[in-house]
Each structure stands twice: as structure tokens, then as C-alpha cells.
Amino acid sequence: MSAPAGSPHPAASTRIPPKLGGAAVSGAAAGPGPAPHQQNGPAQNQMQVPPGYGLHPQNYNVPSGHYSQGPGKTTSLPLDSQSGGYYSGVYTIPTQNVVTPNTANQQSGAQQIYGRGPPAPHIVGSTPGYFQGAASSSSHLHTSASQPYSSFVNHYNSPAMYSANSPAVSQGFPSTCGHYAVSTVSNAAYPSVSYPSLPAGDPYGQQMFTSQNASTIRSVRENSFSGQNTAVSHPSPLPPPPSQQYHQQLSLSGYSPLSWSASGLPSTQDNLIRNHSGSLATANNNPNAVAESSSCPVMQTVQPPESSPVVSTVVSGASSARAPPTANHLVETVASVTQPSELLQQKGMQYGDYVNNQASSAPTPLSSTSDDEEEEEDEEAGVDSSSTTSSASPMPNSYDALEGGSYPDMLSSSASSPAPDPAPESDPAPAPVPAVPQPSKTTKPFGYGYPTLQPGYQNAAAPLSSGVQPSSPVYSGFQPYAQYPGMNQLSSSFGGLSLQSSAQPESLRPVNLTQERNILPMTPVWAPVPNLNLDLKKLNCSPDSFRCTLTNIPQSQVLLNKAKLPLGLLLHPFRDLTQLPVITSNTIVRCRSCRTYINPFVSFIDQRRWKCNLCYRVNDVPEEFMYNPLTRSYGEPHKRPEVQNSTVEFIASSDYMLRPPQPAVYLFVLDVSHNAVEAGYLTILCQSLSENLDKLPGDSRTRIGFVTFDSTIHFYNLQEGLSQPQMLIVSDIDDVFLPTPDSLLVNLYESKELIKDLLNALPNMFINTRETHSALGPALQAAFKLMSPTGGRVSVFQTQLPSLGAGLLQSREDPNQRSSTKVVQHLGPATDFYKKLALDCSGQQTAVDLFLLSSQYSDLASLACMSKYSAGCIYYYPSFHYTHNPSQAEKLQKDLKRYLTRKIGFEAVMRIRCTKGLSMHTFHGNFFVRSTDLLSLANINPDAGFAVQLSIEESLTDTSLVCFQTALLYTSSKGERRIRVHTLCLPVVSSLADVYAGVDVQAAICLLANMAVDRSISSSLSDARDALVNAVVDSLSAYGSTVLNVQHSALIAPTSLKLFPLYVLALLKQKAFRTGTSTRLDDRVYAMCQIKCQPLVHLMKMIHPNLYRIDRLTDEGAIHVNDRVVPQPPLQKLSAEKLTREGAFLMDCGSAFYIWVGKSCDNNFIEDVLGYPNFASIPQKMAHLPELDTLSSERARSFVTWLRDSRPLSPILHVVKDESPAKTEFFQHLIEDRTEAAFSYYEFLLHIQQQICK
């Protein structure tokens, strides 16, 4: 029902559908009414739905929106009374719907609606959210925004909105339960009523109510949720419609969320939102409104009032939302599909709404519930992504997932069900649930209802049992516990045991390295899977985000020392995720003593207590946590999304803020000396910036500023109202001051015209400059002063050695020493100026990103400090020139695009915790270590990786599992405080063989590389190289003497370590550590910086490139990506012996692709793929594959595109002809071959063997 309504906004609609589905669970009814409700109604509906849980979700959305408006509306509108009716009606309806739809519809419907809200929610969240429970409400909103749909839907489903609802939940929980019960009951009882409504097809009307309700709700109070509910109650008069409304509302709500987002204003938004459903409808959707109205008279009436206010803000959103309705349905279906896939998606439940409803509805039966939690999924990601990536798409997915499942059901159900609804009540469960996920989860006896949610969360599924609803209050009683303990505890106890039997064989199989000619596997190397039992394996953190060098943790430091392997973690905490459960909750459950976040690896001692897996303290389970929004069940804390996902994101409350979340602030500090103008980077930068100005992550508060410098510093006054940008020159570089501190950083939206003018003018402003000096230091001091009140990101573009003022540097490189095999000096900074500046910046939450575009030595070792300690990033473009070096120019352009639009987190801190007995002692990456385990990150970006070294302080004999948890607290570009938590669980082993069996060789190499960089700087490069060789020698000899117990003359390694010597050799030939080959100091230092801050996946390509033969690509083993067939050629070893003159090879070095074309390469290939008649006619510099209409060209391009899509920075393609001078670039990556200064792989093995035998 609502779904249809929702259709207006495609995205929203999609989400909504799911919600609906979810709603269906709660109240299948939603299904029927969907379309109408969509707008305002949806939210309300959702709320209502939640009566069960569904309502909660709504609450979320509603709350935010409603709050602001709510109060007024409620009071003013008769609706309240109606709403009451609605609620009841709605509730009932939902249930009914559920019943009829049975299916997901109900569930999804309610929650999904929220989903839609997501966009809006953001906004709302930021502003409106504050009103009420600030955190909760905002979070709700947020969630709603991102996952809004899901949340609604989820309510029922639970997953989506957990946290959001929580506020409500806390109050409502019990009540909610009651409500649930009530609702269910009511459903049954009311069903008849609702049915009527349903038939009416008033969904819209209902929706309207909901919207109104929402507003009323707000008025009610913080309870906005409740308020909403009340609003819902208002509908009561409408009761009959309600049911439909619910659905619709759900859908509407979904829409509404959108509207919210659209409106952007929180308070207004809230109103808007609700309104939006209504008002929006009116504004944009008049048609829709009409439709709705037609369907539901009531609705219409409602809408008007609200709509008007809402409209203003919401309008756009609303309109879109409305349009979607139809679309929504479709979407829903889609969503449904997705849902299954995405477990996470479960939307939060919106108990809060329920509660409100209850309160308001109290009169009526339905409004009882209140708590809720919402969970949302990646939405945030989506939302965030919106800023950086394509948020839109991501969100949909999540929503889809959430909603999708339910929605489809809903649709079907709604379509079919309208009338049937009543009857269905009892049935509901079956149909909806089935949809996707549930099956697995549905373990529970009771119900089906929740199914939708479950899909997302495995847990949810179980709880869902539709039957449950009635019992909902009872839920607590449910079984879950039994399972729980079983899972956690058992798993933990078994964790360590299994290894020996299964895993060891393959990973421990001895390999004679000198006999094995083809050591490199044909397929990419995957991270080893920790030897845990199945349940834990499923729950464990993805190796992409979190890896340990030893997947079997040795029991004691003694054992670790015997193994001679490095122990550490590699993190990629902020990477772009497609799915991420987002949890909005009043209370974030953490261990009281060590502050660990609750995670899948804790054990529940009984229903009320859980034991921390890091410090073993027994903690109480908060009341709010007893309620599972995904399943709408009570007493199943172990089914909550926090406990079902090892990667989750919480929306943090104000407890996690030292100050209000900062806006996104971007400052560009640009070198405009003669050298810079000559290089011509300004043209590219300004063009890229003006293209991406609208995509810069941020909200309406986003600010931007520009500073340029040569021997003086130029500021630009961009204050709104000026006719053109005003340039202010400060020539006193010894004591820099800000000429007009207030107008240098300006609001991006208010001053957009001026900014564009400036970007157009900048490239030509300094074209005739004769100034060759560069006062970088003073410019940075000015930037620091400018940024210190808010914090944010400073992007520095520098093209030469700073030569004036503080921080001036002298050239330290002696070109004659570039290929020295002895000492490489000056790897460390020459001055502490940049370090101090970085620490000052870090203290003011400002990160400095450095773009160094120079043709000469620029002392990157010193300059890099400004980024290293302020958590910035470093880009280096040697020999940059916009015409002479087009490939660098293209690279800059692509890097900038990614840089400007990627997700960003501000004022972040990251804390890494580990099980008692383990301790961290050294951190690698760009940050400042503020205290022993707290990393201060002024900015966090998705391309940043970190490494941590561990030691074992106390014996781990009394535990079989250890856990690591990283918690990243940051402010999103939308001004939300969020916490992303990753938890990794690994078994503890007592035998050396097990330790070797569990080595993650790639992680070990990356950690060693980080350690070697430190060693190079603190000691010397040759020390670092020796240490790398010793790492291989020590570990292999320890393996030989302890595990094999045979003194072989051959070089034996376990399978898990067979690539270790190869990778170490690759490291020794890497730019950072190589000797004897001419390497410019800046190149070397840059390679070291990359080793320090690249995440593992990218670092491995840098260390050991992948080589493929591409002149004979076939579809054998090809994979399908987005309708494209991507061939998967086997990996070739990096040796010239593999290069044949008849072939063409592609080398993937991470930041560059080389295509090497052999002299006698097949002319067909040259013609079909490269587009030239023969080898001789291929130009020396070729950087693109032409788009030719041949099969082989298509294959080659799809393969290259696929490789390219897998990384954030788009690599540049170089076509290298055999015999061209550029081929040395290519050949230096063939690390298995001998060079003048370094061993071949075989020689290296012999060298190691010699060392071992010594």
C-alpha cells in the first residue's frame, strides 16, 4: 500500500517497500494502504505499525520530523483523536495486513517507510534531531535517512532502527511489548476495522494522518516518537483506513524521509517530513495527494495542514517520494531481493514510535508500544557516501534489502490483500517471512512476522516469528538464550580445538622452496580464514577491514619468540562498505570497566548479564537492549544487530562529543610561485574543483576557503554579497595575521558564485609572476590560524622547496649518492617545524593533506611530517608538468576527483582494544598517538590503512579465543557523530605448528614493511634490509628446527609461508628499500610514506605487482560484473622468462598499469586491441586502450576496467613497447629476475639457505 504511494520517490519507494514488507510483519495492513500513506502518512503508519515494532521505526522518522512539527500539529489537529483511531486502526491494520500479506509486506512496509526518510533524516538528524533526544532522535533521523525505510520496515524487522528507537524503547519497551501484544491483539480484534480502512485504499489518508500524527507526536514531546504515535492515534478516527494507512504510511514515511532529507532543515524537516508526506504531496505531489485524498479523504484533510508547512522544506523530497509510489513497489520488489542478501539491512525498529503511539493511542489500544530501536544498515554509508560516493545507490541497496524483502511481499500482499488483511493476521507470518532471509532465522517457534528484518540480520530472522507478535510481550521468555550461550560460549571453548585436525594439513604441508619452480599461485592470494567454529567464522570481521599476521595467536610471548614471526594487526577501518548495520540506540552497550563495545563474541551468562570478551568482566544487559527491534521480540539480547555483526556503526549521542559536531571545512593552500605556474597544476585543480564543488561531502554548513602563496600570502575574501572575490595580500611572513578572519572561510552554498569566479580566475591570475620564492611555512601557519576555530581539512599544493620564512628547507640530496649501496641519508625530517605544526593542527582537529608536484628535490621527508602527524594523506607527482607529462596530469586529475568526493570523517579518534594479556606497542600510519591506545585522527578517509604491533604480556593459557576491537569515533560530513566498530576474533594455540599453520603471509609482509620503514629512519636503510632478510632466515630456520625436527639441507617452508621469501625479495627491490639502483630521495621517501599509510590490499600490489598475459584472453573462468564479462587470466610470475615476444602482458602495480607488447606480438592483437596496424606503428607514449568494436578489445578493456574499479585511485595505463626506453620502468618490477645490484629469486633462496645453515 504505502509502497505504491512511496513510489513517487524511487529510492524512497524502494526502501519503503521493504519497510512495508516489514510493516507487513508488524501489520501486514501497511501493504494495503501503501501508496496513499507514503507521504506523511508513511511515517505515521510506520509508527503505527510499530505498535508493534513497526511503529518504532516510524517513530524514528517521525520523531525527527514530527518533533519539530509534531507538537503544533498534534494540538491543533483533530487528527490526534483521529490518530488515536488510526493508531489503533493502523496497528490493527498492519497486523491485519500482515496477516493477509502475511508476508513481508507488513513488516517491511512500516519500516521501509522510514528508509525513505533517510535522506531527509540526515538533515533532520542534524538539526531537528537535536530537539528531542538529540542523539536518539537525530540518530533516528539519520538512520531513517540512510536506512529510513529499513528502519520502518525493520521496526518490525527490527534490524534497521534499533538504536534510534531506543529512546523510545527505553520507555516503551515494556509498553511496546505490550503494544505489540496489543497491536497484534488489536490487529486481530481490530482487524475488521482496519480492513475497512484498507479497502478504502485510504492509505494516503492514513498516511496523512500519520504525518499529522507525527507532528502531534512531536508536540507530545521528545517522545516525538510517541508523539508520532499519537499522531498515529489521531488517525484513529480513521481507523479503518489506518491499516492501510499504516502500510501507506510506511511507504509514505519512507517517502517522508526523503522529503526530510530534501528539506534538510531538521525542525522544519520534521514537520516537513510528516508533512511531506502530506504537504509534500500537496506541493509536489498534488497529484499524489489527490490520489491519496481520493483514496482517503481523511488523509487529505490532514495533509493540508501539515503539508503546507512541510511542503516548503520537504517539497522536493516529498514530490519525489510521491512519484515513487509506484516505483516503490517496484523497488520494493527489488529491495526484497536485496534484502536477503543483506542481512544487515534490518531496519531498526521503532519502538519509540510505538510507545508514543501507545501513549497517544492509549485511548486506543494500539498506541502502546514505544521503544524501538532502529538499525540501519549501510545507509549511513550510503548517506555518507552520498557525500563522497554515490550515496544514492548505496542507500537504495540497504533500503532495498531492508525493505525489499518485505516490500515485495507487501506489494503482493497489499495488492491482493487489501480486503483480506483482516483474516491474514494469524497467517501473516508465513508469507512475508518466507521472502528471503527469514528462513534461516526463523528458528523461533513463534513467528514469522518479522521475517523481513531477519533477512538482514540473521538474528532477526529467528526472532521474527510472526506468531510471536501476540506473544511479543512474552518474547523475553523466548528461547534465544539457550542458543546464545551455546553459540558464544561453545564457540569460544571450541575455538582453539579444531585447528589441528583440519587446517594444518594444507597450510603446514612442507614445501621445498628451491625445488618449487612455480611458487606463485595462478589465482590471487586470499587471506587465510581463522580456524574457528562455523558460527564464529560467519560472524568474524572481514579480512578487508581487519587482519592479523597470525590467525592463530600463540599462547605466550615465549612461543611467539620461538616462531620468529611478527605479530600485529592491519586495519582498514574506514573503507567504503556496501553494507553496514547502523544502530541508533539510546544507550550504546559497553563493558563497564574496559569500555569495549558489545560484540558478537561476548558471552551471555543469562538473559540479564553478559561477559566482556576482552576483560572478562560481567556486565548487566540494559533493559533497552533486551528488546530486539529486528525481531520485535523481547528478551533476546543476543539477537540484536550489535551481537550479530562484527562490523557495526553506532550513531553516537552527545556523550561522545566534546563540542557540537563540526561542519565540513575545506581550505586550499596553493603555491603560485613561478615554478607552480610553470607546472600548470592550477588549471587542473580549479577545473576539478569547480566540477566537484557540489559533490564535496558536507551539509548546508560546509565552508570553503582559499589561500595562495609565493613570497607573500594571499587571502581571498569570498563573503556573500561581494561582486567579485577580493584578494588580500599579507607580506609580513614573519608574523602572519589574518586580515579578515570572518570572511575567508565562507559557506559553500551562500558564496558559490564567488567561489566559481575565483576558480575561473585563479589559473590566470599569476601567469606573469616572476616570484620564485615559496613561503610555505608562513602559509601553513596562516592556514592553521584560519582553521583552528573549527577544524577540517587543509589541502596543500606545493611545487618546490620552501625557501622563505619559518620552515624553510635546504636541499639535502646528493645526486651522486642516488645509487649508492651504502648509506642513504636524510630519510628523516630536517626540521621539527612541520611536525610541530602538524601536532598543533591535530590538536585543533585539522588535517593537512599534501600534494607535492615537483620536478626537483623538495625534501618530502620534511614536508611529509605535516601530513603524517595530522592524519592527512600525501600525494606525490614527480616531474609534474601539465603538457610535458600528460600521464601525471591525468593522474592528478583522477586522484583529485576521488580526493574531493570521497567520504570523510572529521575530529576522529580511533581506539584499539585487545583481550587482556595482549598489548599494543607500536602504531603505523598517519595519526598522532595521544595516549597508549588512542589514535587521534583529525580526518579519516576511506583510503587510510593502519598497522599495529602486538606483544603478549601475559600468558593466554586460560583462554581459547582472543579478540581485537577497533572503535573509530568520527563526525560524518553531515554533522553526525558516529562510531564504527570492528571486532576480530582469533583462536589461541599452544603449539608452534599451529602458529605456523595460521600465518597470514601478506599481512606479515605489510607489517614487516612498516617496521622496516621505521628502522630505516631511526637507524639506517641497510639495517632495515638486513632485518628483512633476517625475518625470513629466522622464521624458516625456526620452522625447520622445531616443527620439522629434521635438519634438511633443503630449504623447507610450510605452505602458509611459501611466499614469504618471494615477498621479502620484492620488498628489498621496492623503491623504498632498494639499493644500487638509482633512486631519487623523494621517490624513496614517498614509497615509504605509502607503505605506512596504504591499506593492505593496495600495499600488496605495490610490493608484488600482478602480471597477466592479455593477448589471448578467453572467457574461461570469467566472472560477470554488472552485465560485463570479465576474463580472469592466470597470474604469471614476475620474471622475464614468462615474457614472450609473441605476447602482450599487463602488469598491475597498484598505482600504474603497464602493458608490455612483445616485438613479434600477434598483429591481430595489435590491431584489434591497440588499434594500430602493426608493432612498428604503436606510438611510444600511449595511455589508453581505444574502444574498438572487437571481441578481444572488449575483453581487454573490461578486464582493465575491472582492475581499475577495485581501487580508489585510478591508475594510469602505460603501453610499453619492447625496445622502448620506457621498458626499464616495466622491467624493474620483474622482481624474480636478477639485476645488477640484487639477487634473483633463486639466488635469494640460496642466500637464505646459506644463512640458515650457518
Added chain:
Amino acid sequence: MEAVVFVFSLLDCCALIFLSVYFIITLSDLECDYINARSCCSKLNKWVIPELIGHTVVTVLMLVSLHWFIFLLNLPVATWNVYRFIMVPSGNMGVFDPTEIHNRGQLKSHMKEAMIKLGFHLLCFFMYLYSGSRCPG
């Protein structure tokens, strides 16, 4: 004259003892997370040179007043102080660098060093007290 030398040494030694205690307290504050690395290091770096001068002065005084045993006892510690000060890399912010103090157990080694110095200065304190009390006049 002898008495003046020992009274001065005694006072100087008292100051060094207080300084060592201050180092230990500040470092343990950092360990317990009561202060952040930045402020801890700037506090401690301020006192590195006074400590170095204070100790070098006593050492030289002992050499001048021909107290060979006490001079030789002080020499290794004084040398270590100077060496440590000279060997600070150019990019670091002093002996205590906030960006590195949490790495590779540096905090622990600084702590250990401060403890050893405290013990050493206490030993010296009683030695000066004893030597001074035996001085004629």
C-alpha cells in the same frame, strides 16, 4: 673549602632528585593517560637541559676538587646525558618526542632511565652527606 663543595653538591643533588621524581611522575601520568603525549613531552623537554647542566656541573666540580672516585662515579651518567641530548634526530622535538614516545616501548625505557637516575642521585646524596660531614671544619 671542602665543605663548600659538598654543600653545593648536596643542594645540586637534591634538585636532581626532585627532577627525577618529577620525570617519573610525569611519565607515569602519561602512562595512565592523565595527560597527553604532547604536554607531557613539552614539560619534560624543558627540564632536559637543566638536568644536564646540573649534573655536569657537579661532575666537573668533583674533578676540579680532585675527588676522583666521585668523579668517576658521575662520569658515565653525565656522558649518557650528553650523548642522549646530542643524538636527538634533527626532526624530533627533543629527547622526548610526542610522536614516538608511545612507540617501541620508548615510554618504558624512559621510565626505567628515570628510575635508575633517581637511585643514582639518592646514592650520591648520601655520599655527599657523608663526605661533607667528614670534612674538617
